[in-house]
Amino acid sequence: MNKSRSPRTPLCCLGAGLLLITLGAVSLCVGSYPLSLGQIGALLTGGMGDTIQARVFFTLRLPRTLMAAVTGLALGLAGGVYQTVFRNPLASPDLTGVAGGASLGAAAVIVWGAGGAVEIMAGAFGAGLLSLALVLGLVRACRTDRTATYVLAGILVSALAEAGLMLLKTLADPERELAAIEYWTMGSLSAMTSGKLAAVLPVAVGAAGILLFRRQAALLTLGDESARATGLEPGRWRALLLGLATLMVAAVVSVTGVVAFVGLIAPHIAFGLLRRRGGAFLPLCGLVGADLLLAADLLARTPGSGAELPLSIFTVLFAAPVLCMLMLRRRGDGDAA
Amino acid sequence: MLLEATNLCVGYRTPVVQGASLGLEPGRVVGLLGPNGCGKSTLLRGLCGGARVFSGRVTVVGRDALALSARQRARYIALLPQRVGLLPGLTAGEVILMGRYARGGLFSGPTPADRALALDTARFFGVEGLWNKDCAALSEGQRQLVHLCRVAVQQTPVLLLDEPNSALDFGNTHRLFGALRRWAGTQNRAVLAVLHDPTLALAHCDLLLLMQGGKLLGTLRPEDGPETAARALGQLYPGIRVRRAAGQLFCTLDDYEKEP
Numbered sequence: 001m002n003k004s005r006s007p008r009t010p011l012c013c014l015g016a017g018l019l020l021i022t023l024g025a026v027s028l029c030v031g032s033y034p035l036s037l038g039q040i041g042a043l044l045t046g047g048m049g050d051t052i053q054a055r056v057f058f059t060l061r062l063p064r065t066l067m068a069a070v071t072g073l074a075l076g077l078a079g080g081v082y083q084t085v086f087r088n089p090l091a092s093p094d095l096t097g098v099a100g101g102a103s104l105g106a107a108a109v110i111v112w113g114a115g116g117a118v119e120i121m122a123g124a125f126g127a128g129l130l131s132l133a134l135v136l137g138l139v140r141a142c143r144t145d146r147t148a149t150y151v152l153a154g155i156l157v158s159a160l161a162e163a164g165l166m167l168l169k170t171l172a173d174p175e176r177e178l179a180a181i182e183y184w185t186m187g188s189l190s191a192m193t194s195g196k197l198a199a200v201l202p203v204a205v206g207a208a209g210i211l212l213f214r215r216q217a218a219l220l221t222l223g224d225e226s227a228r229a230t231g232l233e234p235g236r237w238r239a240l241l242l243g244l245a246t247l248m249v250a251a252v253v254s255v256t257g258v259v260a261f262v263g264l265i266a267p268h269i270a271f272g273l274l275r276r277r278g279g280a281f282l283p284l285c286g287l288v289g290a291d292l293l294l295a296a297d298l299l300a301r302t303p304g305s306g307a308e309l310p311l312s313i314f315t316v317l318f319a320a321p322v323l324c325m326l327m328l329r330r331r332g333d334g335d336a337a
Numbered sequence: 338m339l340l341e342a343t344n345l346c347v348g349y350r351t352p353v354v355q356g357a358s359l360g361l362e363p364g365r366v367v368g369l370l371g372p373n374g375c376g377k378s379t380l381l382r383g384l385c386g387g388a389r390v391f392s393g394r395v396t397v398v399g400r401d402a403l404a405l406s407a408r409q410r411a412r413y414i415a416l417l418p419q420r421v422g423l424l425p426g427l428t429a430g431e432v433i434l435m436g437r438y439a440r441g442g443l444f445s446g447p448t449p450a451d452r453a454l455a456l457d458t459a460r461f462f463g464v465e466g467l468w469n470k471d472c473a474a475l476s477e478g479q480r481q482l483v484h485l486c487r488v489a490v491q492q493t494p495v496l497l498l499d500e501p502n503s504a505l506d507f508g509n510t511h512r513l514f515g516a517l518r519r520w521a522g523t524q525n526r527a528v529l530a531v532l533h534d535p536t537l538a539l540a541h542c543d544l545l546l547l548m549q550g551g552k553l554l555g556t557l558r559p560e561d562g563p564e565t566a567a568r569a570l571g572q573l574y575p576g577i578r579v580r581r582a583a584g585q586l587f588c589t590l591d592d593y594e595k596e597p
Contacts, residue, residue, distance in 0.1 A: 087424045212444055219435055223422030225387050226484075230491070231411030231439030276471065277426030 009280050012273040016287035020069065023294035027065040028057075031301060035061065064192040066200070068297040069290040071189075071252040074203045075259065076266030076289020078245035080282045081210055083267050084217045085241050086147045089326075092264040093249045095154045096242060100161035101131025102253045107168040107181045117191060120184070121199070121254045128250030131157045136239055146224070150242075186310030187259035189297050199251045206248035207286065210241065214282050217241055221277075259296075260312040261319035262289050268322055292318055339363050339527040340384065340402070340414070340495045345393035347376075347383030352391050354380045354551045361495060361527035366517050368538035369531045371548030372573055377531045378419065380548070381497045384529075385414045397495060411439035415491040417498045421484050425473035429483045432472050433459060436487040451490070458486045461516065463509075477504040485513065489520070496520065498530040502537070514541040535570055535577070535588040549573055559586060 029035050033056045035043075042048050043057050075093065082091040093099070105127025109120045138153035165181075172178040210217070216237050219227050224234040249263070266289035267281075273288075274281055296314035340361040347354045354376040361367060369377050382388035384395055386403055395402040397413045405413070415436075437451040447455070459465040462482045472480060481504045488496065496517075502510045518541065520526045529546075532538045538545050545557040547569060557569040563586055567579040570588065580587050 084424065087422055089425075215438065215446060218427060218431065219438055221422055221424040221427065222432075222435065223418075223420070225382070225416070225418045226421045228387055228407050229385055229411060229414070229416035229418070230435055230487075231408040233407045271426060275426070276428060277424060278428060278431045281426065 008274060012270075012284055013280055013287065016273075016284060016291060019291045020287060020294065023291060023298065024065055024069060027068060027294055027298055028061055030298060031056075031061060059194050060192070063194040063197055064189050064297070065294070066197065067192050067252075067255060068189055068294045070200050070203050071256050071259065072262060072266070072288075072290035072293030073207065073286040074248035074252045074289070075262040075293070076270070077207055077210060077282060077286040078249045079263030079265075079289070080267040080270065080285030081217060081241055081245040082263070084277060084282075085220050085238055086150070087221050087223070088147065089268070089271075090264070092261075093245060094158070094263070095151060096135045096246055097131040097154045097157035097161060098128045098246045098249050099253055099258045100158040100165070101134075102128035102250055103181075103185050103258055104161040104164045104168070105130075106184050106254070106257070107165055107172070110177050110180045110184070111168050111172050117193070118195065121196060124254035124257075125199075125202075125250050127161075128253060129247070131161060132243065132246040132250070136243070139239075150238075183310065184257040186312045187257040187315075188300065188308060188310050189256055190301070190308040192255065196255050199255045202251035203248045206244040206251075209244040210248075211282060213237070213241060213244075217282075218278060256311065258312065259293065259315055261315050262292050262296075265319045265322045266292060268326055272325075338396075340395070340397045340529075342384060342395045343393055345380070345383055345395065346391040347379050347388050347393075348391065349379075349389060352551070353388075354383060357383075357393070357553050359529075359546060359553065361529055363494070363525040363527055364521050365543045366514075366521045366528045366530065366541060368542035368545045369529060369548060370533070370535060370538055370545055370570075370573060375548050376551040377548055378499050379551075381416065381418075381499055381529070381531065384497060385416050386410060387416070387418075408439050411491060411493070413493055414495045414497060415488045415493040417484055417488045417496075417501055419499045419503065421480075423473055423480075425471060427472050428469050429459070429464060429472050429475065429479075430455065430468040432483055433486045433490060436490040439491065454492075455486065455490050458489050459483075462486055462512065478506060478509065481505060482509060485516075489516070494526050496526060496528045496530075498528065500531050500533065502532070510537070517541065535566075535574070535579075536586065539566065539579075539586040539588070545569075547573055 028040055029037060035053060035057060039053055043054055048054050078093045082093055082095060083089055102124040106120050106124040109123035134157050135153045139149050142149050169178060169181060172181060216232055219230060219232045220234060220238060227234045267285045269288045270281060270284040271277065274284055292315065296311045299314045300309045300311050338360040343358050345357045346352045357380055371377050379388055383390055390403055402410060433455045434447045434451060437447050456465060459468060462485060464479060464482045464486065467475060467479060472483060485501060502513055505513060517528050521528055539559045547554045547557060549572065554572055555569060557566055563579040563581050566586055567577060570577045574590055576590055578589050
């Protein structure tokens with residue numbers, strides 16, 4: 001009986017996977033320079049040589065589609081880890097201030113000149129990791145590794161980053177720099193090129209670690225006292241798992257800018273589908289996140305005519321009904337959950 | 338002695354428990370009794386690295402328990418705290434199997450042998466039917482049985498249980514004590530359980546430790562007879578009466594209204 005698995009798990013994973021492939025294929029085709037699936041097939045098998053199609057495909061379209069999927073995967077997986085580790089369905093990667101820190105880093109680079117795509121990415125990544133280090137350092141200094149300490153430290157670091165961002169916005173040149181900062185904080189893949197695919201590496205490291213340690217993540221849900229008595233040092237493992245998750249988030253945010261809510265709703269959708277947090281839950285969080293981001297990126301570039309919309313507009317639109325459903329489902333639950 | 342604590346001072350910012358010394362022998366079930374807030378849970382935490390130890394030492398199977406890593410310690414001492422965290426989405430089976438964490442590799446999941454053991458334990462406590470149910474959807478008592486199974490499959494020589502029967506019905510309470518007696522008797526494990534009902538404690542424990550105001554006052558054995566029991570328990574519960582009936586000691590407290 002312990003082996004009796006409902007067909008739910010394979011069905012959900014298959015569905016999310018098929019959706020990912022479909023969205024990925026559409027994402028490869030659609031754009032200001034449309035490509036057909038036949039052309040893409042030829043490109044991938046080495047045909048078409050050095051044509052415009054080849055350049056569009058390999059330097060823009062393919063990196064963009066890959067990055068959209070990787071970004072969604074990283075945010076979804078990180079969200080799943082945060083909710084599990086904090087034992088709170090409202091926890092999300094924003095909690096450790098990584099998005100705020102990364103925004104501050106990007107804005108600083110934009111205002112202080114450099115402004116090149118790679119410099120902005122490096123600045124955002126560095127500042128994102130710095131804010132994580134600050135949060136972990138604060139938690140360590142408090143000598144209590146309770147979840148509330150993390151939340152407070154995250155709020156503190158986020159608020160500081162926000163203050164810094166406000167200062168930079170007032171200092172910024174309203175014509176060019178302010179617009180760039182604003183655009184960055186709404187998230188977009190429009191400037192994605194193959195050169196920025198380096199961000200995939202930290203995501204791979206983080207995702208591999210998290211999937212490897214998912215038993216430890218589940219154990220943390222028992223609470224510190226039981227986790228310790230079961231053989232898991234809670235403070236150390238919480239820091240490691242959050243570190244891996246935040247590493248992924250910092251890496252993708254440094255490329256795309258801040259993409260709202262994916263880290264919060266992807267785990268809720270995955271949990272709604274799977275109805276459990278064991279087994280395939282974390283991988284499914286990643287898959288759902290990738291689906292969401294591919295869909296958002298597709299919608300962001302449909303207006304055509306060169307103008308692109310920020311990703312966050314669409315991820316918020318996706319999030320609203322999911323969060324509404326969540327609220328309705330919890331109606332009358334009392335404080336049991 | 339499987340577990341021995343000498344002159345233990347445990348607490349959080351300040352000591353709560355002072356100078357506690359105790360020993361747990363193989364094959365014995367020991368009950369820890371005392372009024373609410375006297376430091377019983379803190380003492381239990383102190384024995385397994387869950388609270389700050391100001392002074393004193395704890396040895397388990399001849400090793401310094403406080404110097405062991407959490408993983409090593411979990412192979413010698415299992416603790417069932419009063420409150421266990423809960424996140425909807427984990428099945429009872431998954432929770433029970435978590436008890437095998439310290440035995441397996443860091444990256445490996447539960448083995449078939451782990452599953453067989455966990456299922457056997459679940460069957461003993463009558464919760465095998467809940468195996469695939471979400472733990473968050475169970476009643477308080479069912480969940481307590483699931484966590485008892487989780488602690489049991491840790492297969493440690495020492496078991497520390499903090500009010501293990503607090504949510505159990507009459508039948509399950511007796512099943513629990515049956516399990517404790519069996520673990521102690523046939524597997525030579527040592528059990529220390531925080532209990533609140535002196536009648537139950539006298540009926541099922543080999544030895545009672547009495548605690549008040551952060552100090553261990555002394556010990557009591559059921560075979561000492563009703564007069565000694567009444568005198569010892571009277572320190573904790575003034576006015577308690579102990580009677581022998583049908584070969585067993587029964588405790589009652591009639592004049593609680595006179596209590597300050």
